[in-house]
Amino acid sequence: MxxxxxxxxxxxxxxxxxxxxxxxxxxxxxxxxxxxxxxxGEKGLVIVHTGKGKGKSTAGFGMIFRHIAHGRRCAVVQFIKGAWETGERTLIETHFPHLCAFHTLGEGFTWETQDRARDVAMAEKAWEKAKELIRDEGNAMVLLDEINIALRYDYIDLDEVLRFLAEEKPAMTHVVLTGRNAREALIEAADLVTEMELVKHPFRSGVKAQIGVEF
Structure with a gap:
């Protein structure tokens, strides 16, 4: 049958x-x-993770860990969250310093420092380090974590960032820029843009940032 x-x-x-x-x-x-x-074709991509939803830095670090897993040298520059002790930072600095340079040059969000001149100085220092790491063709990827916030508050010059990415970034180097409110000109110049949409967040229900989820 x-x-x-x-x-x-x-x-x-x-x-x-x-x-x-x-x-x-x-x-x-x-x-x-x-x-x-x-x-x-292959090329070094300019990648932007933005939007109000959670996961922008997480996605960027996911790409960094992929590079580490493939034995490819990479680097991270944190523009805002440098004051936080994060799991990503601990893991990389403890186990993979030979593959990933990690620079925490931020001191927290601007409402915490309450010192614009200091914020600008730290952001400019972070950008100088970022340019140095991107110019080094040994780095296959450089993650600029929360740079979009520094750009939003004009701590660093957007036109300078766009010019550098267009003219000085090595052809095969990937650069990832994270943070909400990415500027339109950056979105236009990027090769890959992902916007994280906020649907639900436990913070609205009184739940604080938790280890292993936010940091």
Whole structure:
């Protein structure tokens, strides 16, 4: 006795659900393979993670850890969160300092320091370090964590950042810029932009930042 569902064929000869799905996926694979075959180029990308949702720095560090896993040298510059002791920082500095240089040059959010001149000085120092690390072609990726906040408050000059990325970034170096409220000109210049959308956050229910989730 034939089981029409298992064989993919019904009694009247029409195609069953399983066979129809297989045919659909085969067509999709053919089309996908054709598209992938046409994508042969490589380049160092300018990548922006922005938006009000959680996960911007987390996504950036995910890329850093991928580079570490592949034995590729990389670097991190933190523009704002330098005062925080984070799990990423501890792991990298403890186990992978030979693969990832980690520079914490921020001192906290601007409402904590309450000193614009100091914030500007620290952001400019972080940007100088970022340029040094990006120019070093030995670094396959450089993460500029929370630089978008420094750009938003005009702690560093947006035009200077855009000019540097366009003219001085090595061709195969990836640069990741995180932080909410990315400037439109940066979004336009970037190769890859992801906006994290806030749907729900435990902070609104009175839950504080927790170890292993936020830091």
């Amino acid at each position: 034939n089981d029409d569902h298992d064989t993919g064929a019904s009694i009247d000869g029409t195609v069953g659900d399983d066979a129809r799905h297989a045919m659909k996926m085969a067509k999709k694979k053919t089309a996908r393979d054709k598209i992938m075959a046409s994508k042969t």
